[in-house]
Amino acid sequence: MKFPKKEKLKSKKLIEQLFQEGKSLSSFPIKLIYLKIEEPMNARFKAGMAVPKKNFKSAVKRNRIKRLLRESYRLNKHLVFNNSEGNFAFLILYLGKEMPKYIELEKNMQLTLHKFLKKIEDE
Template sequence: MDQSFKKTEKLKSQKLIEKLFSDGKSVAAYPLRLVYIKTSFDDAAKIKAGVSVSKRHFKKAVDRNRIKRLMREAYRLNKSKYFNNIPDQYAFMILYTGKSDIDFKTISKKMNTLMDVFLREQSNPKP
């Protein structure tokens, strides 16, 4: 898996997003939360991911877009480290649940923690 974030890897299907929030499972590493669901795609993508920031906590679109850019970049840089050997296909939505602004170094560290928690959850699923 390369370090790009191609169009085929972006979560865009409204039906899949609705299914993700209704049936998906969740893990968290404050201020990030990952909602995921095991699924299958028509294309070769192993994981389709989307990011979201609450409008309630960040009124200005400029602030929301900045945090979303940082989250996408942290995901893009770290995804090959975590998902090269994953056998299944997943849909991800990464949510920013914090109330204050954040820098890239912190968000990258939290993204690594979040992916570790996700992989641990997948290796030891709860009944």
């Protein structure tokens, strides 16, 4: 699966709305903030990744972690695409304090996406 430009979360308005109204769930070190969007979008899911500057001063390290997050999301987004209805905006935050290993990150991403599916089924 690909992660095309139309699926990337770039709207400043939508990001602010995510922080104000979004619901969150986490499986350390990943936190997922999500929001169901009513108006039609050009993609069913829009996702953004963030790594706090407080924990990683070096931009090189932050960018590497974001790259790992994007890759693990890209490979596991089929879990959400095939099993949910509606449009959602995601913001995936990395909360850890040390550089992650890709295998651990992917395992936590799968766990987080499964939790997300359970939560929207219950709503």
